[in-house]
Structures are given as C-alpha cells and as structure tokens.
Amino acid sequence: AQTIHQWPVAEIKAVGSPLSLGCTIKGKSSPNLYWYWQATGGTLQQLFYSITVGQVESVVQLNLSASRPKDDQFILSTEKLLLSHSGFYLCAWSPANTEVFFGKGTRLTVV
Amino acid sequence: GQQVQQSPTSLVLQEGENAELQCNFSTSLNSMQWFYQRPGGSLISVFYNPSGTKQSGRLTSTTVIKERRSSLHISSSQITDSGTYLCAMERRSSGQKLVFGQGTILKVYL
Numbered sequence: 001a002q003t004i005h006q007w008p009v010a011e012i013k014a015v016g017s018p019l020s021l022g023c024t025i026k027g028k029s030s031p032n033l034y035w036y037w038q039a040t041g042g043t044l045q046q047l048f049y050s051i052t053v054g055q056v057e058s059v060v061q062l063n064l065s066a067s068r069p070k071d072d073q074f075i076l077s078t079e080k081l082l083l084s085h086s087g088f089y090l091c092a093w094s095p096a097n098t099e100v101f102f103g104k105g106t107r108l109t110v111v
Numbered sequence: 112g113q114q115v116q117q118s119p120t121s122l123v124l125q126e127g128e129n130a131e132l133q134c135n136f137s138t139s140l141n142s143m144q145w146f147y148q149r150p151g152g153s154l155i156s157v158f159y160n161p162s163g164t165k166q167s168g169r170l171t172s173t174t175v176i177k178e179r180r181s182s183l184h185i186s187s188s189q190i191t192d193s194g195t196y197l198c199a200m201e202r203r204s205s206g207q208k209l210v211f212g213q214g215t216i217l218k219v220y221l
Contacts, residue, residue: 099159
C-alpha cells in the first residue's frame with residue numbers, strides 16, 4: 001500500500017525567515033507529485049508538479065520553489081517568507097493520469 | 112473566470128434528508144474527483160469519476176463530461192457528513208492536475 005507523509009504538521013514562522021516543507025511517498029515508484037496551497041477561506045491552488053526526479057514545473061508563482069531530490073521526495077521551500085504565504089500546504093501524488101491522493105497537510109502561519 | 116463552479120455554497124440539512132451537490136466546469140476536462148475536506152484541512156478522496164455514475168454506500172456521483180457537470184448525492188444524511196465537499200476537474204494540459212471549486216459547506220443537524 002502507498003503512503004504519503006508530510007512534515008511538519010504545523011509551523012509558525014517570522015516574515016523574512018526561510019521555509020522548508022517536505023513530503024515522502026512510499027510504496028509507489030516514479031509517482032507524479034504535486035504541491036497545493038490553500039489560503040484561509042480560499043480555493044486550493046496547484047503550485048508545482050513533478051513527473052520525474054530532478055524535474056519540477058511551476059504552475060502558480062508565489063515566490064516559492066520546489067525540488068524533487070529523490071524519486072519519493074518532494075520539497076517546497078523559500079528563502080524569505082511573506083505574510084501572504086500563510087495557509088495550508090498539501091502534497092499529493094498520483095499514478096499517471098488517474099486519481100490523486102493527498103497528504104495530511106502543513107498549516108503555515110507567518111507572523 | 113472561475114473554471115469550476117460549485118453549488119450551493121452552503122447547505123443545512125436535518126439528519127435523514129438528502130443532499131445534492133453540483134459542480135459545473137467552464138472548460139473541457141479529462142476527468143474529475145470529489146473530496147471531503149476535514150475541519151483540519153486534510154482531503155479525503157470520495158470519488159474519482161471520469162464519467163458515468165458511481166456509488167459507495169450512501170454516496171452517489173454522476174459525471175457527464177459532454178455537459179461539463181458532475182454531482183454528488185448524499186442520501187439519508189448524517190451528522191458525521193458535515194464538512195466541506197470539494198470537486199476538482201482534471202486537465203492534462205498546461206501542467207494543472209486538478210482545478211478545484213470553492214467547495215460546498217454541508218451542515219447536518221439532529
């Protein structure tokens with residue numbers, strides 16, 4: 001069975017500080033990976049996707065970056081957080097062109 | 112403009128009543144998925160429904176690709192059904208995997 005694990009569960013960070021959120025998928029080789037973001041009260045938006053190691057495509061620009069250093073790992077980061085980065089971040093995976101499965105998410109509060 | 116429109120925005124039901132949630136798409140889509148979003152924010156996949164009708168217990172999803180719409184029917188609603196239901200369409204172009212609607216907030220009371 002496939003599992004998806006996101007870390008941390010929640011973060012409170014200062015404006016201007018760096019951020020790194022992680023996601024690991026076990027039990028599936030070469031999954032498609034995605035990062036989504038939801039502002040409080042807002043609609044879920046896709047930020048990035050990756051179909052293979054080392055390759056990441058941006059969908060929405062939010063002064064964030066993503067990397068896929070391993071087949072089963074997806075990292076979301078920024079060197080300087082903005083207040084507008086607050087929200088809920090979800091990592092997701094799918095086999096090619098089928099159902100999408102989500103992690104439990106990371107709640108980020110930028111103060 | 113909004114590519115995925117969900118209706119109603121919110122719905123209040125007495126336990127035992129049926130709920131009908133709608134999702135309309137402004138562009139062509141390859142497939143669609145329904146999710147239940149927990150109060151903490153995590154998403155549970157309810158249906159992956161490329162087309163036609165699927166049923167799971169008290170839940171039924173119907174997707175008509177040509178008409179660009181999908182529905183989620185909840186029969187005999189229960190208090191535990193309360194929460195936010197999201198529909199999302201799959202578009203394989205431009206790298207967007209899922210485009211989400213704004214959700215329907217369902218509240219079921221005794």
